[in-house]
Amino acid sequence: MLIGQSLEGVELSITKERVINPHLIPLNHPREESQEEIRKPKPALMAAKPKLWYFHGRGRMESIRWLLAAAGVEFEEEFLETREQYEKLQKDGRLLFGQVPLVEIDGMELTQTRAILSYLAAKYNLHGKDPKETVRIDMYADGTLDLMLMVALAAFKPPEEKEESLALVVKKAKTRYFPVFEKILKDHGEDFLVGNKFSWADIQLLEAILMVEELDGSVLCDFPLLKEFKTRISNIPTIKKFLQPGSQRKPPPDSHYVEAVRNVLQL
Amino acid sequence: MAGKPKLHYFNGRGRMECIRWLLAAAGVEFEEKFIEQPEDLDKLKNDGSLMFQQVPMVEIDGIKLVQTRAILNYVATKYNLYGKDMKERALIDMYSEGVADLGEMILLLPLCPPDQKDAKIAQIKQSTTNRYLPAFEKVLKSHGQDYLVGNKLSKADIHLVELLYLVEELDPSLLANFPLLKGLKARVSNLPAVKKFLQPGSQRKPPMDEKTLEEAKRIFRIK
Numbered sequence: 479m480l481i482g483q484s485l486e487g488v489e490l491s492i493t494k495e496r497v498i499n500p501h502l503i504p505l506n507h508p509r510e511e512s513q514e515e516i517r518k519p520k521p522a523l524m525a526a527k528p529k530l531w532y533f534h535g536r537g538r539m540e541s542i543r544w545l546l547a548a549a550g551v552e553f554e555e556e557f558l559e560t561r562e563q564y565e566k567l568q569k570d571g572r573l574l575f576g577q578v579p580l581v582e583i584d585g586m587e588l589t590q591t592r593a594i595l596s597y598l599a600a601k602y603n604l605h606g607k608d609p610k611e612t613v614r615i616d617m618y619a620d621g622t623l624d625l626m627l628m629v630a631l632a633a634f635k636p637p638e639e640k641e642e643s644l645a646l647v648v649k650k651a652k653t654r655y656f657p658v659f660e661k662i663l664k665d666h667g668e669d670f671l672v673g674n675k676f677s678w679a680d681i682q683l684l685e686a687i688l689m690v691e692e693l694d695g696s697v698l699c700d701f702p703l704l705k706e707f708k709t710r711i712s713n714i715p716t717i718k719k720f721l722q723p724g725s726q727r728k729p730p731p732d733s734h735y736v737e738a739v740r741n742v743l744q745l
Numbered sequence: 746m747a748g749k750p751k752l753h754y755f756n757g758r759g760r761m762e763c764i765r766w767l768l769a770a771a772g773v774e775f776e777e778k779f780i781e782q783p784e785d786l787d788k789l790k791n792d793g794s795l796m797f798q799q800v801p802m803v804e805i806d807g808i809k810l811v812q813t814r815a816i817l818n819y820v821a822t823k824y825n826l827y828g829k830d831m832k833e834r835a836l837i838d839m840y841s842e843g844v845a846d847l848g849e850m851i852l853l854l855p856l857c858p859p860d861q862k863d864a865k866i867a868q869i870k871q872s873t874t875n876r877y878l879p880a881f882e883k884v885l886k887s888h889g890q891d892y893l894v895g896n897k898l899s900k901a902d903i904h905l906v907e908l909l910y911l912v913e914e915l916d917p918s919l920l921a922n923f924p925l926l927k928g929l930k931a932r933v934s935n936l937p938a939v940k941k942f943l944q945p946g947s948q949r950k951p952p953m954d955e956k957t958l959e960e961a962k963r964i965f966r967i968k
Contacts, residue, residue, distance in 0.1 A: 574880050575843045586835060592814065593838030600831050609822050610808065616815035621797050654797055 528553045531567065531580040533742065535735040536728045537630050538591045539579045541623060541685060543727065545595060547720035548681045549602035555726065564742050595619070599678035611673045618662075618671055618679040621655055622686040629689055633731035634739075644693050651690040656701050659683055663703040669710060676714070684711040692730055750775040750805040750820075753789060755964050757957045758950045759852070760813050761801045763845075763904060765949065767817055769942035770903045770933075771824035777948065783964055817841075821900040833895045840881070840893055840901040844908045847877045851911050855958050856967070870919060873912055878923050881905060885925040891932060898936070906933040914952055 528546060532539035534557040546553045558564050558578065567573050573580055574589050581588045584601075588594045599605035599615070606612040625647060632643035662671055671679040687708050690697050698705050712721060720727055739745070750768060754761035756779040768775050780786050780800065790798050796811045803810045806823075810816045821827040821837075828834045850869050857865045881893070890896045893905065909930045912919050920927055933939055942949050953961075961967070 574839060575846070576876055584832065586832065588835055588839060590839045590842035593835055593842050596818075596838050597831060597835040600834070609819060610806070612822070613808070613810060613815050613819040616818055617796060617810065617812045620812040620815055658796055 526582075527551075528581055528583040530555045531558065531582075532578050533558050533735065533739050534728070535731055535739070537579075537731070537739070538627070540630075540728055541626065541682060542579060542581060542591065542594055542598065544681050544685045544720070545598050545602075545604070545678060547726065548714070548717050549598070549604060550716045551602065553726070558742050559738065561742055561744065592620075592623070595623075595678070604676070604678040604681070606672060606677060607675075611677075614672045615677050615679040618659070619682045621658070622679075622682040625651060625655055626682075626686055626689055629693070630731070633736050634745075648690060648694045648697060651686070651697055652700075655686070656697070656704060659707075660701045660703050663707060669707075680707075680711055681717075684708060684717070689730075748804075749773075750803055752777045753780065753794070753802040753804070754800050755780045755961055756950070757953055757961055759801075759961065762950055763848070763907060764801060764803060764813065764816055764820065766907045766942070767820050767826070767900055767903055769948065770898075770936065770939050771820065771826060772938040773820075773824065775948070780964055781960075783966060786964055814845075817900060817904075826898065826900045826903070828895055828899055829897075833899075836894045837899050837901040840884070841904050843877060843880060844901070844904040847872060848904075848908055848911065851915065855953050866915070870916060873915075873919050874922075878912075878919070878926060882923045882925050885929060892929070898933070902929065902933055903939075906930050906939075 528551065530539060530542065530553055532555070543553070558567075564578075567578075567580065568576050572587050574587075577589060579589060579591055579594060581594045583597070588597060596605070596616075599619075604615075606615050628643060628647050628650075632640045632647070635643055659671065666674075668674045670676050671683065683704075684707075687698065687704060698708065711717060719725060750773065752761060752764065752775055754777070756777075765775070780789070786800070789795050789800070789802065794809050795802055796809070799811060801811065801813055801816060803816050805819070810819060818827070828837050847869075850865075850872065854862070854865060854869070884893055888896075892898050893901045905926075906929060909920065909926060920930075934943060941947060
C-alpha cells in the first residue's frame with residue numbers, strides 16, 4: 479500500500495500512482511490527544527511536520543497558517559511559483575479537485591480549506607468540548623472566514639471593483655460581524671468566544687480583526703471589548719511569536735502576488 | 746428537546762435544500778416556516794434570531810443555528826453521518842466541500858445575467874465532467890466500497906447524490922461516463938428515507954423557475 483509505506487516517519491515522497499484514499503491507512507493513532515500529549519515526543523509515525531503547498535501569500539492558506547501557529551505546531555511550506563510545479567501536483571494525483579491549498583498531514587493529502595481547518599481544530603483541541611460548542615465555533619469561524627475570503631478575492635478584481643469590494647468588507651465587519659462578537663463577549667463576560675476556553679473561533683476573529691484594520695485602522699473604535707480581545711489574544715505566546723517579523727505569516731496581497739497566482743493557475 | 750427541527754427559509758431550494766436532504770436522509774422529521782415577504786425576513790432579523798442577519802436558520806436542540814456548513818456538520822454529528830473518527834471526518838469534509846463548490850455554481854446560475862448564461866453553463870458542465878465527477882468516481886474506484894468513506898453512509902454520500910440529481914437536471918448526459926457514481930446514486934436513492942424524500946409530496950423543493958426566482962429576489966431584496 480503506497481501511502482502506508484510512506485508513513486514511516488520520513489518525508490512523504492511523491493510516488494507515481496498515489497491513491498487518494500487515506501482511510502486505508504491503519505488508523506492507529508489516538509483519537510483525541512490532550513495538549514500535553516501533543517507536545518510529547520512521538521513515535522516516528524507522527525514525527526513529520528505538516529507541509530503546506532500554496533502560493534507565496536495569504537490567499538486561502540493564511541487561516542491555516544494562523545491555526546497551526548496558534549496551536550504551536552511547526553510546519554513546512556512549499557511555495558508554488560511555476561506552472562510546472564502546479565501541473566506536477568495535479569499529475570501526481572495529489573490535488574483531489576485540482577486545487578490548492580494542499581496540506582500533507584498525518585499521512586493524508588488534505589485539500590479544501592474548511593476541511594483542513596476543521597481537522598486541525600479538532601486535532602489540537604480547538605474545536606469545543608461537545609457538539610453544541612463545536613457548532614458555535616463553526617458558526618463564528620464560518621462568518622469570519624467568509625469575510626476574509628472576500629478580502630482575498632478582492633485582490634484579483636479590477637481596481638474599481640476592488641475598492642468597492644474592500645469597502646464592503648469594512649462595512650460588513652462594522653455592521654454585521656463585529657457587533658455580533660462584541661455582544662457575545664459582553665453577554666458572557668469571558669475571555670474567549672466559546673466555553674471560556676481558547677478555540678479556533680478566537681484565532682479566526684483575531685485574524686479577521688487585523689485584516690480589516692489593515693483596510694481601515696478605525697474599525698474597532700466602537701467595539702471596546704473587541705479591542706481588549708485583540709490585545710489579549712495577540713499576547714498569547716504562540717500568537718505573539720507569529721505576529722513578529724520573520725514568522726511564516728504572510729503580508730497582504732500585492733500586484734506581484736496576484737501576477738504570480740495568475741501565472742501559475744493560468745487565469 | 747423533543748421538538749422537531751424548524752427550518753426558516755423561503756419556499757425554494759437555495760441554501761437550505763442540502764439541509765433538507767440531510768435531515769430527510771437521516772430519517773428526521775422537520776418543520777418549515779417559509780419566509781414569504783421581505784417583512785418576514787426583517788422580523789427575524791429584528792428579533793435577534795439570525796446571528797449574521799442571514800438565512801438559512803435552523804432551530805434545533807434549543808439553539809438557532811445559522812451558516813449552512815455549521816448546520817450541516819451539527820446535524821451530521823447528531824445523526825452519525827460524520828464518520829467514526831477525525832480522519833474519516835476530514836475526508837468527508839473534503840468531499841463535501843468539493844460538492845459544495847460545484848453546487849454553489851449551479852445555485853447561482855439563475856442570478857447570472859442572460860448574456861453570460863450560456864458561457865456559465867458551459868463552464869459548469871466542463872467543471873462537472875473534468876474536475877468534480879472524475880474525482881468522486883476515482884474515490885469509489887480506489888476502494889470499491891458502497892460509500893465514499895469508511896464503508897458507511899455519511900453526509901458526503903448524501904450531498905454528492907443530491908448534486909448528481911442537480912447535474913442530471915442540467916444535462917443527463919453528464920453522468921454518462923461515471924458508472925460508479927450512477928451506482929452510488931441508485932444505491933442511496935433506494936435507502937428508505939431517501940426514497941421517501943424523492944417521492945412527490947415530500948419536503949423536497951422543485952428546481953427554481955421564474956416565479957420562484959422573482960419571489961426570492963423580492964424577499965432577499967436582490968436587484
